Amino acid sequence: MKGQIEMKQELFFGNWLSAATDEKLEIHEQSWLLAEDGKIKSLGKEKPQVAESVRVHNFGDKLLIPPFSDLHLHAVQAMNCGLGLDLTLLDWLKTYTYPEESRFADPAYAEAVFRRVIHELWKFGSLNSIIFSSLHKEATLLLMKLLQEAGLRAYVGKVNMDRLSPDYLHESAEESLAATREWLEESRAYGALVKPIITPRFAPSCTDQLLEGLGLIVEDYDLPLQSHLNETPEEVALVHELFPRAQNYLEVYEHFGLLPRGKTVMAHCIYNSREEEAFLLEKQITIAHCPSSNMNIASGISRIRDYMKEGFLIGLGSDISGGESLSMQQVIKDALKSSALLSRKRKLTVPPLSLNEIFYLATRGGRAFFPESGGFEEGLSCDFLVIDDEVDKLPRQFSLEERLHRFLYYASPDEITTRVLAAVILPEPQL
Amino acid sequence: MKGQIEMKQELFFGNWLSAATDEKLEIHEQSWLLAEDGKIKSLGKEKPQVAESVRVHNFGDKLLIPPFSDLHLHAVQAMNCGLGLDLTLLDWLKTYTYPEESRFADPAYAEAVFRRVIHELWKFGSLNSIIFSSLHKEATLLLMKLLQEAGLRAYVGKVNMDRLSPDYLHESAEESLAATREWLEESRAYGALVKPIITPRFAPSCTDQLLEGLGLIVEDYDLPLQSHLNETPEEVALVHELFPRAQNYLEVYEHFGLLPRGKTVMAHCIYNSREEEAFLLEKQITIAHCPSSNMNIASGISRIRDYMKEGFLIGLGSDISGGESLSMQQVIKDALKSSALLSRKRKLTVPPLSLNEIFYLATRGGRAFFPESGGFEEGLSCDFLVIDDEVDKLPRQFSLEERLHRFLYYASPDEITTRVLAAVILPEPQL
Numbered sequence: 001m002k003g004q005i006e007m008k009q010e011l012f013f014g015n016w017l018s019a020a021t022d023e024k025l026e027i028h029e030q031s032w033l034l035a036e037d038g039k040i041k042s043l044g045k046e047k048p049q050v051a052e053s054v055r056v057h058n059f060g061d062k063l064l065i066p067p068f069s070d071l072h073l074h075a076v077q078a079m080n081c082g083l084g085l086d087l088t089l090l091d092w093l094k095t096y097t098y099p100e101e102s103r104f105a106d107p108a109y110a111e112a113v114f115r116r117v118i119h120e121l122w123k124f125g126s127l128n129s130i131i132f133s134s135l136h137k138e139a140t141l142l143l144m145k146l147l148q149e150a151g152l153r154a155y156v157g158k159v160n161m162d163r164l165s166p167d168y169l170h171e172s173a174e175e176s177l178a179a180t181r182e183w184l185e186e187s188r189a190y191g192a193l194v195k196p197i198i199t200p201r202f203a204p205s206c207t208d209q210l211l212e213g214l215g216l217i218v219e220d221y222d223l224p225l226q227s228h229l230n231e232t233p234e235e236v237a238l239v240h241e242l243f244p245r246a247q248n249y250l251e252v253y254e255h256f257g258l259l260p261r262g263k264t265v266m267a268h269c270i271y272n273s274r275e276e277e278a279f280l281l282e283k284q285i286t287i288a289h290c291p292s293s294n295m296n297i298a299s300g301i302s303r304i305r306d307y308m309k310e311g312f313l314i315g316l317g318s319d320i321s322g323g324e325s326l327s328m329q330q331v332i333k334d335a336l337k338s339s340a341l342l343s344r345k346r347k348l349t350v351p352p353l354s355l356n357e358i359f360y361l362a363t364r365g366g367r368a369f370f371p372e373s374g375g376f377e378e379g380l381s382c383d384f385l386v387i388d389d390e391v392d393k394l395p396r397q398f399s400l401e402e403r404l405h406r407f408l409y410y411a412s413p414d415e416i417t418t419r420v421l422a423a424v425i426l427p428e429p430q431l
Numbered sequence: 432m433k434g435q436i437e438m439k440q441e442l443f444f445g446n447w448l449s450a451a452t453d454e455k456l457e458i459h460e461q462s463w464l465l466a467e468d469g470k471i472k473s474l475g476k477e478k479p480q481v482a483e484s485v486r487v488h489n490f491g492d493k494l495l496i497p498p499f500s501d502l503h504l505h506a507v508q509a510m511n512c513g514l515g516l517d518l519t520l521l522d523w524l525k526t527y528t529y530p531e532e533s534r535f536a537d538p539a540y541a542e543a544v545f546r547r548v549i550h551e552l553w554k555f556g557s558l559n560s561i562i563f564s565s566l567h568k569e570a571t572l573l574l575m576k577l578l579q580e581a582g583l584r585a586y587v588g589k590v591n592m593d594r595l596s597p598d599y600l601h602e603s604a605e606e607s608l609a610a611t612r613e614w615l616e617e618s619r620a621y622g623a624l625v626k627p628i629i630t631p632r633f634a635p636s637c638t639d640q641l642l643e644g645l646g647l648i649v650e651d652y653d654l655p656l657q658s659h660l661n662e663t664p665e666e667v668a669l670v671h672e673l674f675p676r677a678q679n680y681l682e683v684y685e686h687f688g689l690l691p692r693g694k695t696v697m698a699h700c701i702y703n704s705r706e707e708e709a710f711l712l713e714k715q716i717t718i719a720h721c722p723s724s725n726m727n728i729a730s731g732i733s734r735i736r737d738y739m740k741e742g743f744l745i746g747l748g749s750d751i752s753g754g755e756s757l758s759m760q761q762v763i764k765d766a767l768k769s770s771a772l773l774s775r776k777r778k779l780t781v782p783p784l785s786l787n788e789i790f791y792l793a794t795r796g797g798r799a800f801f802p803e804s805g806g807f808e809e810g811l812s813c814d815f816l817v818i819d820d821e822v823d824k825l826p827r828q829f830s831l832e833e834r835l836h837r838f839l840y841y842a843s844p845d846e847i848t849t850r851v852l853a854a855v856i857l858p859e860p861q862l
Contacts, residue, residue, distance in 0.1 A: 079826060082841025083833055085767060086785050103827070112826035295768035298775040298783060324764065324841045333755065336516060337726035337765070341772065344729040352729060354517050395510060395543035396534070402514055410513025410755045412843075 014059035019360035035382035038422030063387035067127035068328035069366030072267040072288035072317025076134040080321035110139040120326040128370040150429040157199025177213040202228035215257030224263035231268040286313040291334035293322030315365020386418035445490035450791035466813035469853030494818035498558035499759035500797030503698040503719035503748025507565040511752035541570040551757040559801040581860040588630025608644040633659035646688030655694035662699035717744040722765035724753030746796020817849035
C-alpha cells in the first residue's frame with residue numbers, strides 16, 4: 001500500500017465551473033483544487049495544507065472548466081472539412097468521403113492528417129474522444145500511437161465495411177474480421193488512455209456474415225461498440241431494403257449482438273421509432289448528437305432535449321467531416337441553434353436547450369465511456385481547460401456564468417490557453 | 432481634367448475569386464489587377480506595363496476575394512454577444528438588449544465598445560456594413576467618426592423609438608425627430624465613406640407621429656432606410672394589434688413613406704405574406720438575411736434561396752447580438768445550415784444554398800447600398816481580402832474552388848491577413 005508521502009500532489013487555483021447535472025451549474029469561485037496522483041482530492045475556498053514542495057498553479061481570475069468529450073468523429077475525413085457540404089448523406093459518401101478514406105493506405109499521408117487532427121483535439125479542448133479511423137489496420141494503429149503520445153484519452157475503431165463501397169475501399173468479410181482481430185491484438189500496446197472500439201461503419205455497409213463475426217468479437221473481447229443510427233430517412237429506407245426481416249434499424253445491430261449494454265454509442269439517432277427509443281433506453285446506449293453534421297448534410301434535427309429529460313445517455317459529436325469543425329464550441333452553438341429551430345417548429349411550447357444543458361452534454365455526455373472525466377468531484381481524474389477571456393480588458397463586468405456563456409457561444413477557441421489531463425499540463429502536440 | 436500621369440496606380444498579384452452572379456464563380460488564377468485612383472482598371476494574366484515607380488503587391492498563391500458586406504448589425508449590442516440566446520425575440524429585448532443599449536448615454540463606454548466592433552469588422556473582413564446605433568445622438572456620431580477613421584465603408588443609423596421601451600431608454604416623438612435632424616446635420620462631416628441611414632427600430636417601437644415625421648425626413652434628405660420586418664410570428668401579431676388598419680406589416684412602413692425605392696434594407700423577412708413579397712420586389716427592397724440570429728432566438732428559417740432565384744435583392748447580416756458573432760464566416764455557415772434544414776423539411780425537393788450562392792450573398796448582396804464594391808470588374812473600387820490558408824503546409828492539394836470552400840465553411844477568421852479598400856491596405860484599428 002502506498003504511503004501518503006509518496007503521493008504526487010498538485011494544487012490548482014481559479015474559478016471552477018462545471019455542470020453537476022443538466023439542471024445545475026456548479027461554481028467554485030476563487031477556489032483551490034488539490035490533486036493526488038492525478039485525481040481530484042478536494043475543491044474548496046480554503047487552501048489545503050500541503051508540503052512546501054507541492055507545485056501550485058495559480059490561474060487567478062481565469063475560468064476552469066471540464067474538458068469536452070467529442071463522441072463521434074471520423075479522423076480520416078479531416079481534410080474534407082468544409083468541402084461538399086451542399087450534398088446529402090449518401091451522395092456525399094460516394095463523392096467526397098470514400099475517395100479520401102482510401103488515401104489512408106499510405107502511412108505517410110495518414111500520419112500527416114492524424115497529427116493535424118490530434119493538434120485540433122488538443123487545441124479545442126476535446127481531451128476525450130471516440131474516433132472512427134478507416135478500414136486500414138496500420139493507419140488505425142498509428143492513430144492510436146499518436147493519441148497515446150499526445151496524452152489524449154480516446155477510443156479508436158478500425159472501420160469494418162464489406163458492402164456498398166467502391167472497389168478501391170473494400171474488404172471481404174473474412175479479411176475484415178481477420179484484420180480486426182490482428183488490430184485488437186496489436187492495439188494492446190495502447191492500454192492506459194487509448195482503447196479499441198468495434199466499429200461497423202453502419203448497417204448498410206456490412207453483410208450478415210461480417211456483422212455476425214463482429215458480434216462474436218465484441219463478446220470474445222468484451223469490447224464497446226460505435227456506429228451510426230437513423231441519420232436520414234433515405235438511410236433508414238436502405239436498411240429496410242437490405243435487412244427486410246428486421247423490424248427496425250436498431251434491431252439489425254441487436255440481432256448480431258452488437259449492442260453491448262452501457263458500452264454502445266450510436267451517432268445521430270434522429271429518425272427513431274418508438275420501439276427503438278425504448279430499446280435505446282433499455283440498453284443504455286449513448287446517443288452522439290451531431291448537430292453541425294445534421295444541419296450541413298440536411299439530415300434533420302434530433303429531439304435531443306426531450307431525450308435528455310427522458311433519461312437517455314446523450315453527448316455531442318463533431319462528426320467531421322459531416323460536421324465542418326472539430327471545435328466543440330461550434331458544435332455547442334449548433335446544438336443550441338438546431339434546438340431553437342425545433343422549439344419554433346413546436347410553436348415555442350417546448351424550450352430550447354439552455355446553457356447549462358448544453359454545457360452538461362458537452363462535458364458529461366460521454367460519462368458511459370469516460371466516467372473518470374467531466375467534473376470536479378473527489379475521485380475523478382483532474383482534467384480541465386483553462387479559459388483566458390481577458391475579462392479585465394472588457395468595457396464592462398460579467399458574472400462567472402455570463403463569462404461561461406460568452407466562452408461557449410461566442411469566443412474564439414484561442415481563449416483555451418491550457419489543457420490539463422490527470423493533473424498534467426498537456427504540451428502542444430507536434431504537427 | 433486629370434492627366435493619366437497624375438493617376439495613382441497600384442499593381443496586385445494573386446488568385447482572384449469572386450461571385451460574378453449567383454450561378455458563376457469567377458476565377459482569375461495567378462493574375463494581375465491594376466488599380467488607378469483606387470478603382471479597378473484591369474484584371475488579367477498578363478502583367479500590365481506600368482511605370483517603375485508603381486508599387487507592386489505580390490500575394491503569390493494566396494486567395495484574393497471581395498470583402499464581405501454585413502447588412503444588419505447592432506453595434507450597441509456587441510457586449511451581449513453570446514448572452515441570452517435561450518430567449519425569444521420580445522423577451523430577449525426586455526431582458527438583455529434594452530438595458531445594454533441604455534449604457535450608450537455614456538460616451539466613454541460607447542467609445543470602448545465601438546472600437547471593439549470596428550476592430551472585429553476589420554478583422555473579419557466586413558469592410559462594408561449597415562449599422563444600427565442606439566437612440567443616442569452623440570454615440571451615433573462617435574460611431575461614424577470612428578468608422579471613418581478606420582477607413583471602413585458604412586451606413587449608420589440613430590435608432591428611433593418612442594413606444595414600448597423602458598423609461599430608461601425612451602424618447603418622445605418630438606425629441607426623436609429633433610435629435611434625428613440634428614444628427615443628420617452634424618453627420619455631414621462623414622460624407623465619403625460613412626453615411627447616415629434612417630432607422631426606426633421596428634414598427635411596434637414607433638407611434639404614428641414618429642413614423643410620419645421620419646417619412647418627411649426621408650423625403651427631405653433623400654435618405655436610405657433600414658428596419659426590421661416579419662422576424663417572428665409574435666412580432667407580426669403585435670404589429671397587427673398596434674396598427675389595426677394596415678393590411679400587413681410592410682404596409683405600415685409604406686403608409687408613412689418609409690420605403691425609399693431601391694434604398695431600403697429590411698432585416699429578417701421570414702414571415703412575409705404573398706402581398707408583402709410582391710411589394711418587396713416592386714420596391715427593390717434589400718432583404719438582410721440573418722440566419723445566425725434567426726436560429727439563436729428561435730425566429731425561424733427564411734426561404735432565402737427561393738427569393739434569390741425569384742429576383743429579390745438579398746444579402747447577409749450578422750445581426751449581433753441576436754447573431755452571436757460579427758464573423759461573416761459564421762453567418763455563411765449558418766445560412767448554409769438553415770438552408771439545408773429547409774431543404775430537408777421540403778423532403779429534399781429543393782436544393783440548399785450552394786457555395787457560390789452563399790459567396791454571392793456575402794459579397795454582392797449589398798449591391799443596392801455598396802454598388803462600388805463586391806467584385807473585380809473594371810470601374811469598381813479596388814476592395815479585397817487576402818486569405819492565407821497556408822495551403823503549402825496541407826497534406827494534399829486542393830483546387831482554388833476547394834480552397835474557397837474551406838475558407839468559407841471551415842477556416843479560422845485568422846486566415847484573413849490583409850484588407851484592402853480603394854487600393855489602400857487598411858491598418859489594424861486601435862482598440
